[in-house]
Amino acid sequence: MKVSTGIRGLDKVLDGGIPQGSAIVLEGAPGTGKTTLGMQFLYKGIVDHNEPGIFFTFEEFPDQIYEDMESYGWDLKDLERKNRLRVIGISPDIFLDQMTSKDGLFEQLVREIDCRRIVIDSISLFEYLPDKTGENGRSLLYTLRNIVRKFGLTSLFIQELSSLDRRKIPFEHFIADGVIRLSLKEHMNIFRKRTLEVTKMRGTKINEGEHIYQITDKGIYLLLASQIVTDKYISDQNEKIKTGIPELDNLLGGGMAKGAVYMLDTNSKANYRHIVGAIYAERVKAGNRILSLLSSTQTVTELKALMDLYGIDIDQLAREKRLYFIEHYNRPFPAGWEGSVFHVQGMENKDYDRFLWEKCKGLVKECKENHKDWFAYYDLSTIFNERGAEYVLRSFAKETAFARSFGMTVLVLCNFKEVGEQAASFLERTSNGVFKTWVDGSYQYLQVTKSPDGQISKPYLLESIGQKPYIRLV
Amino acid sequence: MVKREHLSLEMECLTLFQSNPYLFETIQGLEKRLGRKMSDLEPILESLTAQGILQRTGEGAMAYFRYKEPAVIAEFSFTSELEPL
Numbered sequence: 001m002k003v004s005t006g007i008r009g010l011d012k013v014l015d016g017g018i019p020q021g022s023a024i025v026l027e028g029a030p031g032t033g034k035t036t037l038g039m040q041f042l043y044k045g046i047v048d049h050n051e052p053g054i055f056f057t058f059e060e061f062p063d064q065i066y067e068d069m070e071s072y073g074w075d076l077k078d079l080e081r082k083n084r085l086r087v088i089g090i091s092p093d094i095f096l097d098q099m100t101s102k103d104g105l106f107e108q109l110v111r112e113i114d115c116r117r118i119v120i121d122s123i124s125l126f127e128y129l130p131d132k133t134g135e136n137g138r139s140l141l142y143t144l145r146n147i148v149r150k151f152g153l154t155s156l157f158i159q160e161l162s163s164l165d166r167r168k169i170p171f172e173h174f175i176a177d178g179v180i181r182l183s184l185k186e187h188m189n190i191f192r193k194r195t196l197e198v199t200k201m202r203g204t205k206i207n208e209g210e211h212i213y214q215i216t217d218k219g220i221y222l223l224l225a226s227q228i229v230t231d232k233y234i235s236d237q238n239e240k241i242k243t244g245i246p247e248l249d250n251l252l253g254g255g256m257a258k259g260a261v262y263m264l265d266t267n268s269k270a271n272y273r274h275i276v277g278a279i280y281a282e283r284v285k286a287g288n289r290i291l292s293l294l295s296s297t298q299t300v301t302e303l304k305a306l307m308d309l310y311g312i313d314i315d316q317l318a319r320e321k322r323l324y325f326i327e328h329y330n331r332p333f334p335a336g337w338e339g340s341v342f343h344v345q346g347m348e349n350k351d352y353d354r355f356l357w358e359k360c361k362g363l364v365k366e367c368k369e370n371h372k373d374w375f376a377y378y379d380l381s382t383i384f385n386e387r388g389a390e391y392v393l394r395s396f397a398k399e400t401a402f403a404r405s406f407g408m409t410v411l412v413l414c415n416f417k418e419v420g421e422q423a424a425s426f427l428e429r430t431s432n433g434v435f436k437t438w439v440d441g442s443y444q445y446l447q448v449t450k451s452p453d454g455q456i457s458k459p460y461l462l463e464s465i466g467q468k469p470y471i472r473l474v
Numbered sequence: 475m476v477k478r479e480h481l482s483l484e485m486e487c488l489t490l491f492q493s494n495p496y497l498f499e500t501i502q503g504l505e506k507r508l509g510r511k512m513s514d515l516e517p518i519l520e521s522l523t524a525q526g527i528l529q530r531t532g533e534g535a536m537a538y539f540r541y542k543e544p545a546v547i548a549e550f551s552f553t554s555e556l557e558p559l
Binding site for chain 1: 493494495496497498499500502503507531536538
């Protein structure tokens with residue numbers, strides 16, 4: 001069972017919260033907001049989850065904490081009067097003595113308010129006690145962790161951290177169930193940014209990386225890394241379509257947004273075949289009408305072989321007019337596909353524009369009226385090669401706008417390096433989502449660098465597997 | 475210590491414990507928190523304990539003091555105590 005930290009962003013980082021009964025080290029330099037985070041954990045635990053808590057402070061006066069926390073609108077004295085909270089001012093030596101005493105102060109306080117959460121501010125002071133350094137200090141923290149576990153308390157042990165300490169891993173990290181680190185870092189030379197990182201947490205998945213937080217008038221607010229501003233008009237439609245790659249669907253919050261335009265940016269070494277294959281096959285299975293613009297290197301025979309792997313018979317689909325092709329290269333197509341292939345080789349850009357508008361868009365409109373959804377797969381490098389960069393820059397935004405207006409989901413294949421920085425920047429801006437795949441050394445990676453609901457991901461390794469969809473994100 | 479100084483130190487101790495009702499502190503700890511000498515604090519703490527304002531728990535160096543919240547009479551009916559005219 002998970003215990004909410006009282007900070008929504010941190011709960012997301014911890015996949016729901018801290019495992020109940022855990023002892024967590026919360027470390028950071030002075031001014032990073034450790035006391036505020038600790039008190040927010042207790043205050044929200046009481047107010048939102050009816051879990052009483054105790055805050056032990058060794059150096060600070062409790063009345064200073066009452067006053068400081070008032071600035072966040074937290075009336076700690078009122079919670080004390082209601083026997084839901086205690087802010088205990090105590091010396092570390094008395095605390096340790098009473099903690100191990102049978103029916104000592106620690107036990108009495110825990111029982112008195114039916115305490116579920118505690119914060120100790122700070123365990124750094126233990127090392128200044130006589131005979132509590134080295135092995136004794138380690139044993140002391142081990143005892144402390146066992147006592148709070150015995151009472152089933154979810155605990156935050158605050159630890160001061162100076163930059164000098166970073167050279168070695170403190171023994172507290174080995175004993176604790178989790179470690180949360182707060183840092184203050186230089187940002188754009190003149191600013192400072194606060195970051196939070198969970199470096200260890202037993203019993204839960206963690207969202208890795210440094211997440212920016214702010215100390216607001218309502219306490220600590222954490223903004224998850226790998227998140228950018230949402231395309232609200234698309235994400236609010238809340239209709240997700242599967243990609244056929246379960247890990248990619250998870251990264252996208254369930255799948256691609258219906259009616260959005262996604263760019264697959266691939267470098268020359270990367271094999272994008274199974275990424276496209278899995279998405280394409282999944283859309284066919286979902287009953288979408290498909291419009292494909294194949295590249296000079298990808299023939300229909302090759303596409304047929306790829307789809308065979310996914311159990312899709314494109315021959316039948318073409319005959320049933322569920323699959324359409326725009327062909328720039330006058331290559332042979334199987335018999336019976338005549339009505340499904342639009343030959344545009346040698347067509348002037350002006351005529352090609354007219355063809356898109358009259359033929360393709362007419363077809364999409366007609367199907368849409370019959371409640372058929374469309375998926376388009378589009379090799380943009382072909383358009384760059386055959387119609388020029390100027391044409392792409394002029395027409396791409398218009399075409400994507402049309403696709404969106406008809407709820408057509410589009411996957412566009414492109415190599416950003418090949419098309420140049422300016423065009424890549426334009427294409428990235430025009431697309432609602434971007435997947436990037438590349439080869440580095442002996443490994444291929446995939447990363448979501450833009451999505452309509454603001455989620456971006458870390459780079460994942462692509463592993464080949466023996467069964468559908470033949471790739472896995474690791 | 476003259477009586478006036480004694481009173482002033484008593485007020486300091488009292489204010490500290492009243493403002494921090496969950497302060498549990500040894501005499502050494504109070505010396506640091508108040509910035510006063512232990513020898514001056516000892517008689518004050520003894521006196522406040524004797525008056526029932528503070529509670530002392532434990533012995534020796536580990537003995538600690540805490541504030542004893544005064545009992546509050548929530549309801550008191552004056553009229554029932556008065557003799558009828």
